[in-house]
Amino acid sequence: MTHLPTIINDLAMILLVAGFTTILFKKINQPLVLGYIVAGFITGPHFNFFPTITDKANVHAWSEIGVIFLLFALGLEFSFYKLKSVGSTAFIATAVEIGGMLAVGYFAGMLLGWNHMDSLFLGGMLSMSSTTIIIKAFDDLKLRAQRFTEIVFGVLIIEDIAGIVMMVLLATMAVASADVSTTELLLSIGRLIFFLVLWFVLGMYLVPSFFKWAKQLMNEETLVVVSIGLCLGMVVLATQLGFSSALGAFIMGSLIAEAPNAEKIEHLVAPIKDLFGAIFFVSVGMMVDPAILLEQALPIFVLVVATIIGKLIFSTGGVLASGQSLNTSVHCGFSLAQIGEFSFIIASLGMSLGVISSFLYPIIVAVSVITTFTTPFCIMAAEPFYQLVLKLLPPQAKSWLDRYTGTNTDDDKDQDWKNLLTGYTMRMLIFITLLAAIALGAEYYLLPYLGNTLKLPYSRLLTAAATFIIMSPILRAVLVNRAGNGDLFSKLWFKKRANHLPLMFLVFGKLLVASASLYFIFHTLLNLHGFLACVSVLLAAYFISSSDWLMSEYLRIESRFLVNLNEKHMRKHRESAPDDSRTWFDEDLQLVYYDLQKDSPIKGRSLRSLGFRESYGCNVLQLLGTHRTVDMPGGEQIVEQGDKLLLIGTSSQLQVFDAAVRQRSLGLERCDLPQSLREFMLDNHRNKPEQQFLSLAITIDKHSPILGTSLKAADLRNKWSCLVVGLERGAFTITNPHVSLVFEENDLLWVLGKQKMMNTLIREEIL
Known part of the structure; x- marks a missing residue:
C-alpha cells in the first residue's frame, strides 16, 4: 500500500471541512472567515467528535505562508496614489482610533491581571477593524454609495499601513525585552523609516520598470513564478534585517501593484492567496479551546464591551477631530466597531515569538466572532443614535460643533508654507536616506571588499570615486537653488521680506546635507583632514551644482520613478475619460x-x-x-x-x-x-493664418534627431522656430521642462510656434 505524507492527509481533511463549512456560512449569509474558524475548531485538537490533524508543525508552517500571501495580496490591492488621495481625515481619524484603542486594550489587560506584553499585544489587536466584515455589511445594507463609507475605506487603508508598522514595533519590543527603553524604541522607529523609504524609492524605480521591460517575455505561468519569487525574496530580506515577514510581503505587493500588469498578477495570485489564507484562518480556529472560553467568559465579555464602546468613542472622535460633521463622524464610528483578520495576524505574531500567553489567542477569536455579528446592528444604530445626540446636545455645543466642522479655508500664506514644507520634508527624507544608504554601503561593504584585493591607497581612491559618482546626481538635486518646489519658494520669497530668513534656513539645510555627504567622501573614505577636506568639499560642490549633465541624469532617474508611481492611476483615468487625456x-x-x-x-x-x-x-x-x-x-x-x-x-x-x-x-x-x-x-484662430500660433505634439522615436540630447543642447527654439512648453513621458507630465532634461524614446513633446515652425518640421521630416 502506497504511503502518503501526513501533510496530504491533514490538508485533505482541512480543505474538505473548510469547503463544507464555508458553503454553509454562505448559505446563512455570514462571512466566510467565520466558516474557516469553525472548520479549524472541528479539525483541531479540542473537538473530540471528529478526526484531528496529526502534524501541527506542517500546518503551522502553511499558516505562516498564508499570512505572507494575505499581506502580499493586501499590498497588490494597495495604491500609493490612493494613499495620497484619502486626505487628512483618514490619517487623523486612524491616529486617534489606534492611539485610543491601544490605551484601552493595554489598560483592560492590566485590569484583568495580564502581564505587560499580553496587554500590549491586546491593544494592538483591538485597534484593528475588519475590512472584509465592513465591506460585506455595507453591501448587505446597500450603503456603498454613502459619503461616510468613503471615509471608512480611507481609514481602513491607513489602518492596514499602521498595522504593518505596529507589527514591526511589537516584534522589536518583544524580542528586546518586556521593558524597552525610549531610546531603543526611537532607534527602532528610525531604522524602520530608513528601510521603508529606501525600499520604496529603489523598489518603485526598479520593480515596475522590470515588469514593463519583461512584459512581452512573460506568460501567465512566468508571471506567477516571478511575482511570488520577488515576494518571498523580499520576505527573506526583511527577516534577515530584523523585520517581520509580513512587512516584506506587503512592501513587495505594493511595489508590484504599480507595474503595468498588476491587475493580471493580482488575478493570478488570488487563488493561491485564497488557498493559503484559508489554511491560516483554519489554523486560527484550531486554537479555540471551549474550556478556555468558558473559563475566560468574563474577560471575553469585558473585551467585547471595551471594543465596541472604545471604537465608537475613538473612531467617532477621530473623524470629528478631522473636521467632519457630527452625522458623518457617528456613522463612521459605528461602522468601525469590530476587530477582524488583522488581529489574528498580530496574535499569530505574538504566539510565534512566544511572548503572549496561550489563552489570549482563543479570547481574541471569540471577541472577533461576537463583534462580527454585532457589526450590522451597530451600523443600523448609527442614525438613531445621531438623532438622540442632537436632541440631548445643548445649543452652545451644537453651535461650537457647527463652527468647528464648517468649511475652513487656509489663507494663501499658510497653504503655501504647508505645501512647501511638505514637499521639502519628503524630498529631503528621500535624499538623506539614499545618501546614507550609499555611504553605509561604501564604508561597510565596498571599502572592506576592495581592501582585501587592492593595496590601501588604491582601495580608498576607488571606493571614494565610486561613491562620488553614485552620489553626484542626488547631490545635484540637493544643491538646486530652491527648496524643492521652485514656484512656491519664489512665490513666498517675493511675497514678504519676512519669509526670506526661514526660506534661507531651508536652503541652509540642503547645503548642510550636501556638505556632510561630500565631507564623508573626502574625510572618511579618502582620509583627508582639516583644511584640505573642506577645500575639496567646496570644489566638488561647485562642480556638481554647475553640471548640466548631472542634472539631466537626475531628471532621467526622477522621471522614471514618477512614471512608475503614477502610470497605473493615469492609465485608469485615461481609460475612463479618453477624450480628456x-x-x-x-x-x-x-x-x-x-x-x-x-x-x-x-x-x-x-x-x-x-x-x-x-x-x-x-x-x-x-x-x-x-x-x-x-x-x-x-x-x-x-x-x-x-x-x-x-x-x-x-x-x-x-x-x-x-x-x-x-x-x-x-x-x-x-x-x-x-x-x-x-x-x-x-x-x-481668428487671426490671419500667418499670425496664428500652432500647437503640435511630436513623438520622439528611435530615428529622432534629438533623441538622447538635452533640451538645452537641442536648441529647438532656433532650429525649429518653436517653444517647448510640455512633455509627456508615460504617465509623467512636465510643464516647461528643465533645460537639462534629456529626451528619451517615446517621449511626447508639446511645442508652440507659427507657420515657420510647421515648414521646418515638414522639411526635416519630423512630421
Whole structure:
C-alpha cells in the first residue's frame, strides 16, 4: 500500500471541512472567515467528535505562508496614489482610533491581571477593524454609495499601513525585552523609516520598470513564478534585517501593484492567496479551546464591551477631530466597531515569538466572532443614535460643533508654507536616506571588499570615486537653488521680506546635507583632514551644482520613478475619460500680456540677462512692438521701449512673476487676466493664418534627431522656430521642462510656434 505524507492527509481533511463549512456560512449569509474558524475548531485538537490533524508543525508552517500571501495580496490591492488621495481625515481619524484603542486594550489587560506584553499585544489587536466584515455589511445594507463609507475605506487603508508598522514595533519590543527603553524604541522607529523609504524609492524605480521591460517575455505561468519569487525574496530580506515577514510581503505587493500588469498578477495570485489564507484562518480556529472560553467568559465579555464602546468613542472622535460633521463622524464610528483578520495576524505574531500567553489567542477569536455579528446592528444604530445626540446636545455645543466642522479655508500664506514644507520634508527624507544608504554601503561593504584585493591607497581612491559618482546626481538635486518646489519658494520669497530668513534656513539645510555627504567622501573614505577636506568639499560642490549633465541624469532617474508611481492611476483615468487625456496641457498653461512702462529698468536689457525662465519658470512667447513682432525670441533679444511681452507659464509661475514685478519694480503692467492655453488657441484662430500660433505634439522615436540630447543642447527654439512648453513621458507630465532634461524614446513633446515652425518640421521630416 502506497504511503502518503501526513501533510496530504491533514490538508485533505482541512480543505474538505473548510469547503463544507464555508458553503454553509454562505448559505446563512455570514462571512466566510467565520466558516474557516469553525472548520479549524472541528479539525483541531479540542473537538473530540471528529478526526484531528496529526502534524501541527506542517500546518503551522502553511499558516505562516498564508499570512505572507494575505499581506502580499493586501499590498497588490494597495495604491500609493490612493494613499495620497484619502486626505487628512483618514490619517487623523486612524491616529486617534489606534492611539485610543491601544490605551484601552493595554489598560483592560492590566485590569484583568495580564502581564505587560499580553496587554500590549491586546491593544494592538483591538485597534484593528475588519475590512472584509465592513465591506460585506455595507453591501448587505446597500450603503456603498454613502459619503461616510468613503471615509471608512480611507481609514481602513491607513489602518492596514499602521498595522504593518505596529507589527514591526511589537516584534522589536518583544524580542528586546518586556521593558524597552525610549531610546531603543526611537532607534527602532528610525531604522524602520530608513528601510521603508529606501525600499520604496529603489523598489518603485526598479520593480515596475522590470515588469514593463519583461512584459512581452512573460506568460501567465512566468508571471506567477516571478511575482511570488520577488515576494518571498523580499520576505527573506526583511527577516534577515530584523523585520517581520509580513512587512516584506506587503512592501513587495505594493511595489508590484504599480507595474503595468498588476491587475493580471493580482488575478493570478488570488487563488493561491485564497488557498493559503484559508489554511491560516483554519489554523486560527484550531486554537479555540471551549474550556478556555468558558473559563475566560468574563474577560471575553469585558473585551467585547471595551471594543465596541472604545471604537465608537475613538473612531467617532477621530473623524470629528478631522473636521467632519457630527452625522458623518457617528456613522463612521459605528461602522468601525469590530476587530477582524488583522488581529489574528498580530496574535499569530505574538504566539510565534512566544511572548503572549496561550489563552489570549482563543479570547481574541471569540471577541472577533461576537463583534462580527454585532457589526450590522451597530451600523443600523448609527442614525438613531445621531438623532438622540442632537436632541440631548445643548445649543452652545451644537453651535461650537457647527463652527468647528464648517468649511475652513487656509489663507494663501499658510497653504503655501504647508505645501512647501511638505514637499521639502519628503524630498529631503528621500535624499538623506539614499545618501546614507550609499555611504553605509561604501564604508561597510565596498571599502572592506576592495581592501582585501587592492593595496590601501588604491582601495580608498576607488571606493571614494565610486561613491562620488553614485552620489553626484542626488547631490545635484540637493544643491538646486530652491527648496524643492521652485514656484512656491519664489512665490513666498517675493511675497514678504519676512519669509526670506526661514526660506534661507531651508536652503541652509540642503547645503548642510550636501556638505556632510561630500565631507564623508573626502574625510572618511579618502582620509583627508582639516583644511584640505573642506577645500575639496567646496570644489566638488561647485562642480556638481554647475553640471548640466548631472542634472539631466537626475531628471532621467526622477522621471522614471514618477512614471512608475503614477502610470497605473493615469492609465485608469485615461481609460475612463479618453477624450480628456490632454487636458492637463491645455488647462495647466496660461498666457498673459504685459506692457513695458516708460521708466522700466528692464528696458534695453536682453532676455537672457532678465532670466524670466530661470527665476520664475515663465517663457516669453512673443515680443510685440510698435514696428516689430518677434516670435519665440532668443536670449539675445533686447527689450525695447513700447514692447508688449506675451508670457506663458503655469498659474503658480505667473503668480510668482507678478509678485516679483511688484517687489522688484520691473516696470511691467499686466494687460488683462491670464488665459488658459485652450482659450488662447481658440481666440488665436481668428487671426490671419500667418499670425496664428500652432500647437503640435511630436513623438520622439528611435530615428529622432534629438533623441538622447538635452533640451538645452537641442536648441529647438532656433532650429525649429518653436517653444517647448510640455512633455509627456508615460504617465509623467512636465510643464516647461528643465533645460537639462534629456529626451528619451517615446517621449511626447508639446511645442508652440507659427507657420515657420510647421515648414521646418515638414522639411526635416519630423512630421
